[in-house]
Structure formats: structure tokens, C-alpha cells
Amino acid sequence: MERTALRRRLTWQTGTVTQVREETSTARTIVLDLPDWPGHLAGQHLDVRLTAPDGYRASRSYSIASAWTGEGVELTVEQVPDGEVSPYLVEVLKVGDPLEVRGPVGGWFVWRPEDTGPVQLIGGGSGVVPLMAMLRTHAHAASTTPVRLLYSVRRPASVIYRPDLKDLAASDDVDVTFVYTREAPPGEPRVGRIDAELLAAKAFGPADDPTTYVCGPTPFVEAVADLLVAAGHDPSKVRTERFGPTGGPR
Amino acid sequence: MGIVSPGFTGRRRGGSDLPPGQYLTRDFPVLSAGPTPHVLPEHWEFSITTETGEVHKWDWAAFQALPSEEITRDIHCVTRWSKLETDWKGVSLDTLLADVETGADFAMAHSYGGYTTNLPLEDLLDGQAWVAYEFDGEPLGAEHGGPARLLVPHLYFWKSAKWVRGLVLSDTDDLGFWESAGYHEYGDPWKEQRYAGD
Ligand SMILES: Cc1cc2nc3c(=O)[nH]c(=O)nc-3n(C[C@H](O)[C@H](O)[C@H](O)COP(=O)(O)OP(=O)(O)OC[C@H]3O[C@@H](n4cnc5c(N)ncnc54)[C@H](O)[C@@H]3O)c2cc1C
Numbered sequence A: 001m002e003r004t005a006l007r008r009r010l011t012w013q014t015g016t017v018t019q020v021r022e023e024t025s026t027a028r029t030i031v032l033d034l035p036d037w038p039g040h041l042a043g044q045h046l047d048v049r050l051t052a053p054d055g056y057r058a059s060r061s062y063s064i065a066s067a068w069t070g071e072g073v074e075l076t077v078e079q080v081p082d083g084e085v086s087p088y089l090v091e092v093l094k095v096g097d098p099l100e101v102r103g104p105v106g107g108w109f110v111w112r113p114e115d116t117g118p119v120q121l122i123g124g125g126s127g128v129v130p131l132m133a134m135l136r137t138h139a140h141a142a143s144t145t146p147v148r149l150l151y152s153v154r155r156p157a158s159v160i161y162r163p164d165l166k167d168l169a170a171s172d173d174v175d176v177t178f179v180y181t182r183e184a185p186p187g188e189p190r191v192g193r194i195d196a197e198l199l200a201a202k203a204f205g206p207a208d209d210p211t212t213y214v215c216g217p218t219p220f221v222e223a224v225a226d227l228l229v230a231a232g233h234d235p236s237k238v239r240t241e242r243f244g245p246t247g248g249p250r
Numbered sequence B: 001m002g003i004v005s006p007g008f009t010g011r012r013r014g015g016s017d018l019p020p021g022q023y024l025t026r027d028f029p030v031l032s033a034g035p036t037p038h039v040l041p042e043h044w045e046f047s048i049t050t051e052t053g054e055v056h057k058w059d060w061a062a063f064q065a066l067p068s069e070e071i072t073r074d075i076h077c078v079t080r081w082s083k084l085e086t087d088w089k090g091v092s093l094d095t096l097l098a099d100v101e102t103g104a105d106f107a108m109a110h111s112y113g114g115y116t117t118n119l120p121l122e123d124l125l126d127g128q129a130w131v132a133y134e135f136d137g138e139p140l141g142a143e144h145g146g147p148a149r150l151l152v153p154h155l156y157f158w159k160s161a162k163w164v165r166g167l168v169l170s171d172t173d174d175l176g177f178w179e180s181a182g183y184h185e186y187g188d189p190w191k192e193q194r195y196a197g198d
Helices: A086-092 A125-140 A162-169 A196-202 A218-230 B060-064 B093-097
Strands: A013-022 A027-033 A045-051 A057-063 A073-078 A098-105 A119-124 A147-153 A174-180 A211-216 A238-242 B045-049 B055-059 B069-076 B081-092 B106-111 B116-120 B130-135 B149-151 B164-170
Touching (some): A027 A086, A027 A098, A057 A073, A073 A086, A073 A125, A119 A125, A119 A218, A125 A162, A125 A211, A125 A218, A147 A196, A162 A174, A196 A218, A211 A218, B055 B060, B081 B093, B093 B130
Parallel strands (some): A119 A147, A119 A211, A147 A174, A211 A238, B045 B164
Antiparallel strands (some): A013 A027, A027 A073, A045 A098, B045 B055, B069 B081, B081 B130, B106 B116, B130 B149
């Protein structure tokens, strides 16, 4: 496919922040105007580069949260306590500021509207970001491919995109399930991590032959991908993206 | 060149001994494209296939019988973490390639699970690369590529293919998995060769 497109030379470009939206008390969406953006596929990421007045630089990767509609690119950043880049993006950056990015990058963890098989999305925490780009692309393309999202969060207040997800879930083709690991809202008795039983009840099974996208912190992705393979899913149809860098104690 | 980010000063956890754009981590992050393959040593096999189709094969017992080396190197992931002085044990590619007759310039590493990555053959020789099966004195865990992975510490770590099962030597430089998806075909961390064209 777009092998050449994906191998295009990437240069840094400067965008302008046109809007910021608080998603939770620790996560924020940044809308960027990027005049030279070539467009992107749902699931791709970009690199953000910050430069201090003395020339010191730090870069990190962020998934693109928005569908490509011809204008603007959205990122959603969850603040990592003590982090170098995410606290700047969540707390300091403001409307009108410039931001350097390059991308899009990645051609594996992507969903295209031409893909018609069932899609299972499984996100933990900010791992929902590239999955949201897939849901938005699905809606934008008016795709009727069945999509299910399992979204694992600590508590109701940690849900990113709650209103948007509610709107999307109103479509016949999209099914959204929240999984609360620490504290559930009233009326939702289950508190706990995603397990085999929950997958069997809420996710597409191997017989549906879905393509499954799993994204989140490394231990989350490891656990979910192992459960999927144990349940009989073809490993080559389970795509993962691990939001490092923590890989657990080692 | 470029712009100054208003209000950014940075925490500067990098170090002068790190390649540009990298920062230090103490954990051992895991980054791969799909579920972790669980390959039992007794089912593991490593092969080298030359450009003429000649195949050299080692099963786990034959591989363990080869002379091994202890290796201490810094490793650098394209997602920007670096880990210093990691300890490995493995078999040098010099040992594995000693009896392989080839005029090929390139190698494609193949892994259980379908992953591939391309390397110039000369980057695998002269004490630069190993098939490693221990980390920190312990058998290599499946999430880090066990039972055995390629270890090519002078290149970004995606070249150090996990769950490695073989090398296919070739006269042409084809692209592996991440290289086809926009990453640099060579991946020198000191030159910051992250993406195609860097
Ligand atoms: C392909 C890709 C896509 C990503 N997309 C997103 C995204 O859409 N939204 C988003 O918020 N983040 C995303 N990330 C993570 C992001 O790149 C940064 O790692 C994160 O923002 C932390 O950077 P920092 O500079 O604030 O923290 P650092 O200064 O790098 O780290 C500070 C401390 O926090 C730990 N830490 C760093 N990152 C995490 C993490 N994600 N979870 C737990 N602990 C961590 C570090 O080990 C360190 O101890 C993505 C990462 C990758 C590789």
C-alpha cells in the first residue's frame, strides 16, 4: 500500500494551538493548526519537540486523537507526575502558542475505513487516544463496520472523551463498555480489571475474526494481549501499542 | 533552528553520555507490535539462510553448546529511553556466521510472531552483535524476547529483534517491519536516524 507515503521524509513543522479542552483533571486535548500537515491514518502518532531558551530540547510521541478531515490535528495528553514533557503540554501550553511536531508516524497500529472486518478496540487510560481516532474516522467515513470499544479506567472521573463516546455509542455499529478498576459509578457493580470472562461477554470472540487494537501502559497491553491469545485469537490480528516507557520493575 | 517553546525549561534527565534526544530509564520498557509469543526453548530453532539458499540450523541444545559471551552495553530505544550498562549473555554472530559461506551484504532478521528487521551484514560482525538468551543473569523473559533475541546495541533497539528465529542473507537491502512503516532503514542512535530520511 502506501509504503512510499509512509516512508516520506519527515521534517519538523510548527503548528499553532487553536484550542485546548480539559478532558479530565489530568488530561487535556490540544487542537493544532498545521498548515503543512499531509493528513494521517487513524492510529498514527506524531512527535512533539519542545525547546528551552538555551536550546535544550525534549521530544515525546503522542497519538493523534482526531480523524483527518482536512484541517487541524488533535492530541490528548495525560499528565505523568514528574514528567518532563506532559506537564508542559497539560499545564503550560496555551492557545496561540507555537508547537513543533513531525509526523505522522507508524503504519501498523492503524485502521482504514476500507477495512471491513469487525474491529475490537481495547484501551487503558490514555491508551484510548488512538482508538478514539479510529472511532472518529469510522464515524467520519460513515462506515458500517461493527466496532466495539472496551475502555479500562480507574474511576468514572478518569474517563477521557465521555460526551464524545456517548454520542458515538448511539450509533448502531458502535458498542462502548467501560471497565472500572478502582471505583465504579452508582449502578455499575463491577470493579476490576479486564479478565477472560469480561472479554467473553463484551468483546468480539475469535469466531467473529476481528482485528483487535490494544493500547495503553505496557503491563495493561501485555495482560490483555495474553488473554486474547489464550482465548484463541489469531496473534497476527492483535495489534498493540505500548505507551512506554514504564515496563514494570526489572 | 526551530522555535522556542514559551515557558519550557525542561527537567533534563538526559546525560552527556547519551545519544541526542534520549533520556535515561531504570526500568526495562517493552515495545512490540503484537502479543508476546511464548516460545519454549525445546521448540526454538535458529537458522541462517544464505543468498544461495543454504541453511544452517541450531536447535536449543546445539545453540547452548556454542561458546557464549557476557556482554555489557548501553541500549537505546527509538521511543527515546536509554538504559546504561545492561548485562547479557549470548552467542556472538561471529561464532554463528563462522562456517557460513556468503558474499551477501544484507541480512533480514526473522522472529517468531512474524516480525522482521533489516541490517547490513557488516553490522552483525566483528563483535557487534549477539543472539542473547540471558539478561541480568536470568533466562531472558518472553516479554523481552526470550528464549533468545538479537542484540545489536549500536543501533536503535528495534533492530535487536525479539524472539529471533533466523537470519536470511541477501544481496539486496529490503525493508523490515518497522522500516516499511516509516522508520529509518539503518537506525544509528548517535545520528538520530529515527525515521525514513533522517
Ligand atoms: C507511540 C506512542 C504514542 C503515545 N501517545 C500518547 C498519547 O496519546 N497521550 C499520552 O498522554 N501519552 C502518549 N504516549 C506517552 C508519551 O510519549 C510520554 O511518554 C508521556 O507523555 C510521558 O512523558 P513525560 O516527558 O511527561 O515523562 P518523562 O519525563 O518521560 O517520564 C517521567 C516519569 O514517568 C514515567 N512515565 C513516562 N511515561 C509514562 C506513562 N505513559 N505511563 C506511566 N509512567 C510513565 C517515566 O518512567 C518516568 O519515571 C505515547 C507514547 C508512545 C511511544
